[in-house]
Amino acid sequence: MTHMIDLVIFGGTGDLAQRKLLPSLWHLHRANQLDRVRRIICLGRSGHDTPAYRAQIADQINDAAESDSFLGKLEYLTLDATQLSDFDALSHLLHNPAPAEQTVFYLATAPALYGTICEHLKSSGVLALPSRVVLEKPIGNDLASCREINQRVLAVFNESNVFRIDHYLGKETVQNLLALRFGNSMFDPVWNSHHVDNIQITVAESIGVEGRGDFYAQTGALRDMVQNHILQVLCLVAMEPPASLEADTIRDEKLKVLRALTPITADTVKKNSVRGQYDDGAIDGQPVRGFLEEGGFAQATNTETFVALRAGVHNWRWINVPIYLRTGKRLAERYSEIVVEFKKHPFSLFADDQNHTPNKLVINIQPEESITLHTVIKKPGLSRGIKLEPVELTLTADTDKKQHYDAYERLLLDVFAGDQTLFMRGDEVEAAWQWIDGIIQAWQDVGVNVKPYPAGTMGPAAAQALTERDGRSWYD
Template sequence: MSFDLVFFGGTGDLTWRKLMPALFQAFRHGKLPAAGRILSVARDELSDEQYRAWLKERFQEVDDAKRPNDEEFARFAELLHYRRMDLSQPADYARLKSWLQGRGADSAVLYLATSPHLFPMICEQLGAAGLNGPQVRVVLEKPLGHDLASAQEINRVVRSVFSETQAFRIDHYLGKPSVQNLMALRFGNALFEPLWRRESIANIQITLAESLGVGTRGEFYNQTGALRDMVQNHALQLLTMVAMEPPSSNDADAIRDEKLKVLRSLKPFTEDSVGRDVVRGQYRPGNAAGHPAVGFLQEQNVPADSRCETFVALRTEVQNWRWAGVPFYLRTGKRLASREAQIVVNFRPTPHNIFPGFNAPNKLVIKLQPEDGLELHLLAAKGANQQEALSPVSLDLDFDKAFAENRVGAYERLLLDALAGRLNLFVRSDEQEQAWRFVEPILQAWSKDQAGPRPYAAGTWGPAAASALVARDNFAWDEEQ
C-alpha cells in the first residue's frame, strides 16, 4: 500500500514529541507500509535535508527506547520531506496538491497537528484546492473546540468538505493497549459479562492523574483547564468503553453507536448538582517527589488572578437498566501525588460473610499508565486452616511482559489505523458533541461561581472536597482504601 502522510504543524511540539517518534517505532517494527512518504509543512524555510537534521536533533530529547541510532534514522529519514506553507494561502495548497498528485499514492492522510482554531480554515482551503477526494483522510487532533458551539462549527466545516468516513478525530487514550484489552476483556470473554452490571458492581472510578505541573504550557492551560483538556475527551471516552452495551459487531459504527448511547444516558448536570457533584481545584505551592513545587499561579505565563482549574472530580450516573444507581467517579489533575491513569471497578461485597472481619470487596484495576495491565484483587486464606485470617491477593497481568514482542504505543496504533482507514478507535462527530453537551452545564455554573477553584497543595491528591464527594456514598478513592 502506498501512502502520503502530511503533518500540518510539522515543526510543532506534538509532531516531534509524539507523532514522529510513534511513526519511527512503526518503521522500526516493520509495520509502516514501505511505499510511503511523510511530509511536514510549516512556515519555516527549510530544505528536506535541513528538516531531517532538525528532527534528528529533536529525537535526542525523546525516551531512550524510542530514540533511533544513526543507521536507523538514516533509513527512516529517506521517507521524510518538508515544504514551507502558509496555511492561509490558496497557492500553497495548490503546490501541495501538485506534490501529492506527483505519484498518486493509494491514500493521503492529512494530520492537522495545529491549533484547533485553524481547523476550519485549513479544511476550507483543502476543499477549495480539491484535496478532499475519496482517497484523502483528515486527522483532527484534540481539543476540538472550546465549547459546544465551537465544536459544532468545526464539525460543520469538516462535514462540508469531507465525509464522516474521511474524518478521524483522534483521542490517543483510545489507542492505549489497556483500553483495547478492556474491549477484549468485556466482549471476547464470557467471564465478566454476567457481573458487569448494577447487581454486582458498587462503583467505578476513573483516575487520570499527573504529577507534573503545567510547565511551559501555562498560557494554553490557563485558557483550557482540566475539564476541557481531560474530562470532555479522555475521561468520558474511557467511561463509554466501560459502560457501553455489547456492539453487534466490531464495525466502527457499531462500536461508536453504543458509546453514543452511554453519553446520552449520562445524568445531566444542573446548576445545583454542579455544586454538589463536581469539585474543581487549583494547585498551590507544595512538595512534589521530595522537591519544592510552585503553585499554578506562579507558573510561567499564568495570570496571578487565574481561576483556571487544574483539578476536577465529579460524580455521575449512567441512567439505563444496566447501570441504574451505580456511581461513576471521574477525577483528573496536575501536580497530584503520583502519575497514574487507571479504571477501578469495585464489586459489591459478598451477600453473606462467613469470615467476620475479612470482607474486603473484590476489584478489577485496569492500568493505563505508567504501565499497562490488569489486576484482579481477591481474598485468599493464608494457610490451610480456614479459620485463619484472610489476606488480599491479586492476579496481575502485565501487558508489557505478556506481549513484549507485539507492543504498540497509542499514537503508533492510531497512526497505523488512520493509514489503513480503520475508524474503530476514532471519535465520531455526534459522540464528540454529546460529550460537550454533558460538560457545558459545568462550564456555565463555574462562570457564575465567585468562589473559584478550591486550593490544594502540590504533591497531594487534590482538594479534600474530592474525598468527601466519594465518602458521601460510603466509598473512597482507590488510593485511600
C-alpha cells in the first residue's frame, strides 16, 4: 500500500485534537481506513517528545490489540506557530525520508493563528509539496475578521485545497437531507411555501459554559451555533435541487440560500429575535448555577446563552414560511432537530379530527439520528365511524452499530480523498457572517438585552411567544 499522506495537526495538544481528532483517526485505523496515511505529525508549544506523546495517546486509546501500528504513525514536534524559524524542523521532517504525495495541514488552533500559520508554511518552503489545509470553525468572529482570515489563507492555498469544517455536515442525518429531498420523488412537490407551514431547527445543549466562560463572553450563542451549524443545516433544508452532486454545485445552491436570508434589522429585531441567559436551575434533578456564577463574572454581562430567531428565506420557494431557529446552553435536554411542519389540510372529514394535526417531518440529528414522518391513520377497531390515530413512519436505515461513526471520521476521509462537498466555501462563511452581523448590529442599535431563563427549561418565555404570536408552537 502506498503511503500517500502526511497529516500535520497544529494544536495537537488541544481539546479538539485529543477529544475528537485522534480518537477519530484511531477508529479509522481500526476500520482499515487509514492505510494511506503515513504519519500523523502533532504540533504544539508544549515540550513533549514523540515517545511521551505516544504514551499519552496510548493511555487514552486503552486498547493494546492494534494500537502499536497506530501509535507508530504518531510523531510530536514542538513548534510555536508564531515563530517562522520553528517551521524549519517541520520542513525537515516532512522532506525526510521522502515527501509524502500529499500533506494535509489541520489547523486545530485559535482562528487568530490561521493566517500566520499559512504564511509561515509558505515562507518555510513546506508548500512546495502538494498540500491541503483544514480550518476549524469559527472562521473569525464577524464578517471583517472572517474576510481577513480567508484572504490570508487564500493568498497561500487555492480554494480547491481549503477545507473549512463544520462537523454538523459530517453527520449522517444531515447528509440524509440530500438523499431524502433529491432521491425521492414524493417530497419535492410539497417542499415549498404552498405546502410547508413552517420550519424549525433546534440545537439544544444541557451543558453550561463550563471552563469556557471568557471565550463565551466574547462569542454568545448566535455566533457560536447559529452562524455555522444552524445556518448550514438550514441551507440543506432550503436549497434548490443542485444540477449535480459536485461540491461547488451544491455550495453554489447553499450560498443562494444564505444570500436570500431576510435581513433582521433595527426595525424588525425585537419582533424576530429573543436573547436569553441561564440563571440558577436544575438539570436531571441536580441543581446548577447560573451563567454569571459559573463563568466567574463579577458583574452582569449581556452575553446570550440562548437565542431564538424568526428567520425567512426571501425567494420563490420559501416566501412567507417562517423559519424558527433556536439554540442554547443549560436547556432541558441535549438534542438537535429539524422539523418541517406541513400545512393543515383545508377541510376536515372526520368528526374527531380535533387535531387537524398537520403532517410533520422530524429529523433528529443528535443524540439519536433518525427521520420520522408524522401522519394519521384510522384508529383500529369496530367503533362507529372512522376515528383517527397519529402514527410515526420511521425512515431510518437499519442502525447496525458497526456502521456508527463520528462526524470527524467521515470528514477526515473526505479531506484525504480531496472531496469538498461537506466543507464550507469561503463565500458561504462570509455570507453567513453578513447576516449574523446584521442581527448583532440591530441588537446594539435597539438595545435588545438578554432575558433570564432558569437552567433546565427551554429558554425565556419570550421564545414561546415568538412562535405563539404566529399561532404556532415549538415542537417540544
